[in-house]
Every structure is written in structure tokens, then in C-alpha cells.
Amino acid sequence: MEFIASVPNLRDIGGHVTADGRKVRTGLAFRSGALDRLAPADH
Numbered sequence: 001m002e003f004i005a006s007v008p009n010l011r012d013i014g015g016h017v018t019a020d021g022r023k024v025r026t027g028l029a030f031r032s033g034a035l036d037r038l039a040p041a042d043h
Contacts, residue, residue, distance in 0.1 A: 004038070007037055010032040011031050013031055
């Protein structure tokens with residue numbers, strides 16, 4: 001994944017195991033404490 005300067009500490013949660021034992025696909029879901037700061041160019 002590319003570095004996104006407008007969102008510090010952005011992380012892909014791919015690979016995490018769900019409650020039913022399946023795994024989240026890489027590149028599908030992300031987490032950050034500041035997703036509201038995502039710059040329009042980074043969408």
C-alpha cells in the first residue's frame with residue numbers, strides 16, 4: 001500500500017480473523033484515528 005501523507009497511521013486490517021473464523025481481505029478495509037482528514041487527492 002502506498003503511503004498516504006494526509007492520514008497518519010493508516011492501516012490495512014486485511015488478514016485479521018473475523019468472529020466466524022474467516023479473514024478480512026487485504027486492501028478492503030482500513031483503520032485510522034483520522035480518516036476524516038483524508039485529502040481529496042487521496043480518495
